[in-house]
Amino acid sequence: MRRHIRGAVRLKHLNASGRWPSGNVRYYYRPKGQKGVPLPDLRPDDPQFLDAYVKVSKGTAPEPEPAVTGTIAAGIAAYLASDAYLGMAASTRSVWRRFLDDFRKRYGKGTMATLQPKHIRQDLAKYRAHPANNRLKVWRGLCKWWLSAGLIDDNPAKQVERRATPKAQGAVPWSREDMQSFRNHWPVGSPERLAFELMYQTCASIGDMTRLGPNMVKGGWLTYTRQKSKSTAVCPWTVPAPLWFEASEYLAECLSAAPKGLTFLLTAHKRPRSAKSAARWFSAACTDAGLPEHSAHGIRKGRAAIFRENGATTDQRMAILGHETEEEAHHYSKSADLVRIISGTQKFQLLEQVPTSQKNLSEIK
Numbered sequence: 001m002r003r004h005i006r007g008a009v010r011l012k013h014l015n016a017s018g019r020w021p022s023g024n025v026r027y028y029y030r031p032k033g034q035k036g037v038p039l040p041d042l043r044p045d046d047p048q049f050l051d052a053y054v055k056v057s058k059g060t061a062p063e064p065e066p067a068v069t070g071t072i073a074a075g076i077a078a079y080l081a082s083d084a085y086l087g088m089a090a091s092t093r094s095v096w097r098r099f100l101d102d103f104r105k106r107y108g109k110g111t112m113a114t115l116q117p118k119h120i121r122q123d124l125a126k127y128r129a130h131p132a133n134n135r136l137k138v139w140r141g142l143c144k145w146w147l148s149a150g151l152i153d154d155n156p157a158k159q160v161e162r163r164a165t166p167k168a169q170g171a172v173p174w175s176r177e178d179m180q181s182f183r184n185h186w187p188v189g190s191p192e193r194l195a196f197e198l199m200y201q202t203c204a205s206i207g208d209m210t211r212l213g214p215n216m217v218k219g220g221w222l223t224y225t226r227q228k229s230k231s232t233a234v235c236p237w238t239v240p241a242p243l244w245f246e247a248s249e250y251l252a253e254c255l256s257a258a259p260k261g262l263t264f265l266l267t268a269h270k271r272p273r274s275a276k277s278a279a280r281w282f283s284a285a286c287t288d289a290g291l292p293e294h295s296a297h298g299i300r301k302g303r304a305a306i307f308r309e310n311g312a313t314t315d316q317r318m319a320i321l322g323h324e325t326e327e328e329a330h331h332y333s334k335s336a337d338l339v340r341i342i343s344g345t346q347k348f349q350l351l352e353q354v355p356t357s358q359k360n361l362s363e364i365k
Contacts, residue, residue, distance in 0.1 A: 011044065011053060021126070029056040038101070072115065073108030075146055076100050084145045089228050091207075099138040112152050115143075117159040129165040136160060172293050174302030185289035188250060189257040192285040195265055195278075197251040199299045202235045203321045206282055206296035207275040213263040226322045233322030244310035245320075 013031045020026050020041040027044065028036030037056050042049040067073035079085055080100065085093065106123075107115075120139050124132040136157065143157040179200065186193040198209050208226055216224050220239035225232055241247040255264060263272040273281075279296060286294045300321060307317045314326050 013057070014039075014044070014053070029053060041105075067108065070111050070113065071108060072110050072112055073104045075112045075151055076104045076108070076142065078149065078151070079142055079145050082145055082149070084141070089230070091227070096138050096141070099135060100142070103138075103142070112146060115152070115156050117156045120157055120160045124160070124163070129163040133162050133165065136162060171295050171297035171301060173305055174294060174298045176306070178291055178294060179299075179302070181291060182286070182289045183250070186285065188253050191258070191265060191267075191273075192282070193250075194254040194258050195282055195285075195296075196299070197248050197254045198264055199296060200303065201237075201248045201251050202233070203300050203303045204233065205300065206278050208233075209296075210265055210273045210275045210278050211263060212265075213261075215262070229322065229324060231322045231324050233320065235320055242312075242316075244307055244312040244316070246306055246310065 013029055015028045015030045015036060016025050017028055017036075018026045022041055024041055024043060026041075027039045027049075029039060030036035039056065040046075040049055040052050044050075044053075067077050080097075085096070088096065107119075110119075120136070123139075124135055127135060139157040139160070140155075143152065143155045146152045147155045179196075182196055183193070186196065195206070195209065198204070198212060199206065202209065202212060202222060202224075204212060204224070205226070205228070207228075208224060211227075212222065212224060216222050217237050220237055221234055222237040223232060223234045236242075236245060236247065258264065259266050259270050261270055261272070265273050267273050282296045286292065304317055304321060307320065312320075317323070318326070
């Protein structure tokens with residue numbers, strides 16, 4: 001995207017994304033294939049803006065002012081180097097970094113010792129409920145670490161309450177009928193079908209699914225570490241699955257028809273598919289299949305509900321989905337059909353379904 005300033009200066013790789021609270025357009029220097037670098041809260045024809053642009057375009061990012069000891073800026077710099085921050089998933093760090101950079105820009109010259117709950121409330125008052133609560137989450141994490149590191153004596157964010165929000169519906173759980181509709185639309189041999197069967201069998205998120213490969217299969221079980229929570233998830237691969245699992249009858253056939261590589265799912269160029277774009281790609285596949293309200297995440301919820309209907313214990317569901325708490329396991333399976341749970345009819349219908357696909361999978365290495 002190119003911007004023309006005063007008809008004479010042409011700024012390449014300048015991307016607009018929203019606005020600053022000041023009303024100025026928020027610009028990033030973002031060459032193709034590279035991560036965007038934020039530019040100052042100024043008009044593009046401002047000399048300071050142009051100076052920052054020149055530095056970035058030459059590979060020198062604008063340097064922040066040195067933080068004074070005891071200031072919020074210094075506290076944020078210390079937090080960014082802490083295990084608490086660096087131990088987060090990369091995607092979470094990226095989101096939090098945007099908030100932290102904004103805190104430092106707005107309040108960096110203030111001191112940690114004088115930060116009070118009312119100051120945080122004033123900061124949150126500028127935003128609607130959901131973004132305010134997301135911002136509060138970062139304030140809480142930051143202040144909690146400051147307290148544990150001995151940088152402050154009290155946690156001011158702890159006294160700030162979350163704002164009430166409408167209850168979010170979240171991803172739509174897939175029913176058995178939804179799953180069959182997707183299978184009817186996308187044939188075996190298509191990457192869309194392979195992606196679905198992989199997520200159905202493993203219950204992995206779409207980001208984790210793009211990383212799954214043959215090297216994760218040992219002793220007949222597929223084991224991987226979830227990117228988001230760092231928890232371990234396991235699912236039957238070549239070993240016979242328990243009846244409550246309802247193993248995929250089509251995964252072996254889909255894998256046989258797919259190109260072979262380091263990961264199960266590859267692009268047309270036989271490269272691992274990008275986790276960043278996979279969600280949009282699969283959502284488009286759902287729309288094409290007549291399921292516009294569905295997404296990859298709903299498959300995890302649908303499978304959790306099926307497991308509960310079929311009598312799987314909480315521990316079993318947690319092991320498959322990589323959940324760390326019983327509360328999380330219950331949340332994911334709450335769409336389960338209570339009639340099926342009480343009657344147990346689904347378990348009797350499984351007797352002729354499961355073993356066939358396991359035998360076929362064992363032939364694929």
